[in-house]
Amino acid sequence: xxxxxxIHNRTYQTEAFAEEDGRLRVVGRLTDVKPIGLGxxxxxxxxxxxxTLELLVEVPSFEIVDVTAVMHTHPYDLCTSILPxxxxxxxxxxxxxxxxxxxxxxxxxxxxxxxTALVQAMAPVAVQASWALVTLDEPLEVLAAGPSGDEAERxxxxxxxxxxxxxxxxxxxxxxxxxxxxxxxxPGWMRERFVKLGFTPSGRPVGG
Numbered sequence: 213x214x215x216x217x218x219i220h221n222r223t224y225q226t227e228a229f230a231e232e233d234g235r236l237r238v239v240g241r242l243t244d245v246k247p248i249g250l251g252x253x254x255x256x257x258x259x260x261x262x263x264t265l266e267l268l269v270e271v272p273s274f275e276i277v278d279v280t281a282v283m284h285t286h287p288y289d290l291c292t293s294i295l296p297x298x299x300x301x302x303x304x305x306x307x308x309x310x311x312x313x314x315x316x317x318x319x320x321x322x323x324x325x326x327x328t329a330l331v332q333a334m335a336p337v338a339v340q341a342s343w344a345l346v347t348l349d350e351p352l353e354v355l356a357a358g359p360s361g362d363e364a365e366r367x368x369x370x371x372x373x374x375x376x377x378x379x380x381x382x383x384x385x386x387x388x389x390x391x392x393x394x395x396x397x398x399p400g401w402m403r404e405r406f407v408k409l410g411f412t413p414s415g416r417p418v419g420g
Contacts, residue, residue: 215281216375217234217248217252218247218248219246219248220244220245220246220247221243221244221245221246221247222243222244222245223241223242223243223245224240224241224242224330224333225240225241225243226238226239226240226333226337226340227239227240227252227287227336227337228232228340228344228345228349230339230344230345230385231268233269234345235269235270235271235277236268236269236270236271236284236341236345236372237266237267237268237269237339238265238266238267238269238306238334238337238338238341238386239265239266240264240265240266240328240330240331240333240334240337241263241264241265241330242261242262242263242327242329242330242333243259243261243262243263244259244260244261244262244320244326245257245258245259245260246258246260252361258399260285260287261286261326261362262283262284262285262286262289263281263283263284263285263286263326263330264279264280264281264284264325264416265281265282265289265327265330265331266278266281267297267301267306267334267338268281269306269338269347269418271340271345272346273305274306274307274338274342275287275303275304275305276302276303276305276306277326278302279298279299279301279302279364281296281298281299281327282295283327283409291324291350294323294324294327296332297317297318297322297323298318298323299315300329301314301331306334306335306338306339307339307372308337308372313333314328314335315328317381318331321385327399329394339372340374342372352409355406356406356409356411365410370387370390370391373387374387382414386399398415
């Protein structure tokens, strides 16, 4: 049997934080590690890239209002000269069309391939986190009842998600359920958690 040797690990870590002023801060970190260093004769893990990027995002516009990029570990002194260029993302929306703009701004020799890959991993996190941000102050009873009667929430979901994947395809059953408010279009994990918290699948407190 052939022996498999781990020679390179890349890790993306992304976190989203609710700021006190209602904005969203998305923090991403990329690390590249060679577990055996320069080779079997070395054997000690070697960090070759370690970079952090922070995006401060307005909600619900998803406009980027501040960018901070840091290279903790990088191969060449010249690498850090590209960092100020990533502030050109200020004013862009991390929603629809953002990845195309990132490729236009930083593709190939116009940017750092590793920072650009990190940005592309972070953008969906901002969108995913937005629901939690806008519902921070909602009572569980309101969240459990679902958005079926909330026209603004339905429009927001449709606008953000249409044609982003096969589930949200235009004309598909799921999108139709969200548009009409028929059935329960909430994620399965959400419905399961509400049942665990003492709500019925329809969103009513058990016994209420």
